[in-house]
Every structure is written in structure tokens, then in C-alpha cells.
Amino acid sequence: MSTQHATSAELELYVLGALDGERAQRVEVHCSACDACAAALAGEARLETAFEKVAVRSVQTVPRPARAAAYGAAGLLAMAAAVGLWMGRLPIASGAGEGTAAASHHPMDDGAILDARNDALDGG
């Protein structure tokens, strides 16, 4: 075997398939007989297979900023709808906030809000 150990750069390029034939063959011959370099090559190969997991997972994962923005917008709409209802300044079936407000409705809350709203109307 070649006595010169493979460099980490060579091993990385080998698993990437980026070494030319002659250098790739030298790495193969050496790693077939050198325990240390064989272990290092196995480590690079494991990293390569881990990258496949990362790539797949990164496609499945919704980017955090987009998700946070979506949650933020929904939260603001829900808050605006709740404040509007409490203050009696929005019609019960208003447009944009309807879906988000409906999702968090509690029957007792609805009754209390409506009573307060009716009292205010009666009193005014």
C-alpha cells in the first residue's frame, strides 16, 4: 500500500465523486489497507448519507420566518376581532376575522359579549 495517508480533503472529494481516476484509485488502494484512513473514509461516507436526510428534511420543513409570519398574522387578526367584538364596534359576522375568531369562540364568552353589547345598545 501507499505509505502516504489520504488527506481529509482527498477523502471528502472521493465521496463526492470529484477525484480524477488516478487520485481516486490511489485513495482506494491506500484505504483498502490502512485502518485509520478506512475509518476516516467511512466517516465521510456516513456524513454523505446524513446529508441526504438533511436535504429531504429541509424540503419537508416550513421555513421558520414564513411560519412565524403566518402565526403572527393570524394572531393579530384574532386579537383585532376580539377587541372589536368586545367594544361592540364590529358586526357579529364580520369578514376577515370570522374564521380565526370562530376557532377560539367559547359559548359563554359569546353570551357575555352579546349581553354587554345589547346593554350598551339599550342604554344608548
Added chain:
Amino acid sequence: MKAYADVLPFPGAPLAGPSAAERIEVAAEPADEASLCTAALRGEVSAWNALIQKHNHRVVVALLARGLRVDRAKDIAQEAWMRLVEQQRIGRLDRLQLPGLAIAQATFLALESARREASTRRHEDVDEPAIAAALRDPRDNAESRLLTEERVARAVHVLSRCSPSARRVFRLAYGGEGLSHTEVAQRVGLSLQRVRQILCEVRAKLRVELEGEKEE
């Protein structure tokens, strides 16, 4: 892939014709994977050759990742391809999804080979559960899987902070399509050298998350 000077041609196929480098370029043309697989399933030798040239390196790397020596990994990868070709010839192969199918075949052969060797060394009846435990991937237990999941999640986060073009190159190269770097370069409109440079840069960033602290 250009990893080997001696990547195997289709068993029994003539070696005459273009050089290995030229054959690699032919295989790397945008001839789409689906049509190559369809042709291979019809038994077309040239299609098998192109698919082997394109995917063999990933099969070998998958075996290296399981701890096989490179010479052994190349032998088993060769045998895996021969099995697939044989299955197609006898009509037992109706779908061809690569490199996954070849990796699965090669992994099976590697385990079979290890079992045989373990059995020979013992000169006694094989205790299957014990051998199975001995052959099991040492990383394949619940604790290390959890650790790996954590690290993968961190690596995904690091990847999300890379530039959009770097993310795209990385996902194309390591996604499930099995694209060669040449094909990735064609998709993104960059040179092959630039694509590999980007991959090395991203690898360096993700390596820290995936390898963790060095054991003392």
C-alpha cells in the same frame, strides 16, 4: 461519477468504443432518468450501462458508510448490479428506482456476506439472534437515532441560513432524484466546479452539526 477509473460496465457488454471519461459524459447528458429506467427494464444494455455509471458511486458510498472497506464495497456494488440485471432478465423487475434499489440490494448482500463469514469463523451452529445483534449497525438503536434526529434538525436549521442558491444546489445534489453533480450544474446554470465548491462549503457548515463534538 468520476470516482473510479474502473467503474463496471454492464456485465457482458463490449468495452470497445469511447473511453471511460467519454462514456461518463454520455451518461451525464440530460437523458432523463425515467426514460433510462424504462429502457433498462426492456433490457437495453446501453441504458443499464448509463445507470450503473451514474449511480454506482452512491451505492459504494452507502456501503462505505456501513463500515465496509472500499475494495469490498466495490465488489458488493458490482454484485448488486448484476443481481438487478439478472432479475430484469428473468422478468422479476417491474420497477427501477435508483439509486435506492441498488443500495438496498447491495446492503442485503453485505449483510448476507457478513453472516456467512461469521458462520464460517464460528465452526458451529449459527445463533441467529446473536449474529443479527453483532451485524446490526452500531448506530441503529433508539438512543442514537434520537441523537441523529436532533443533529439532523440542527443541520436543517443551519442549511436554512445558507444562501438560496447554495440551498438549491444542496437539495438537488442530495435530494431523492439521484442527480449527478453534472446534472445539478445544468439545472442551476453553474459550472460543475462551482457546484462542487458550493457543496464543499455547505458540507463544512453542516459537518459541525452532524458530527458533533469529537469524542475524547
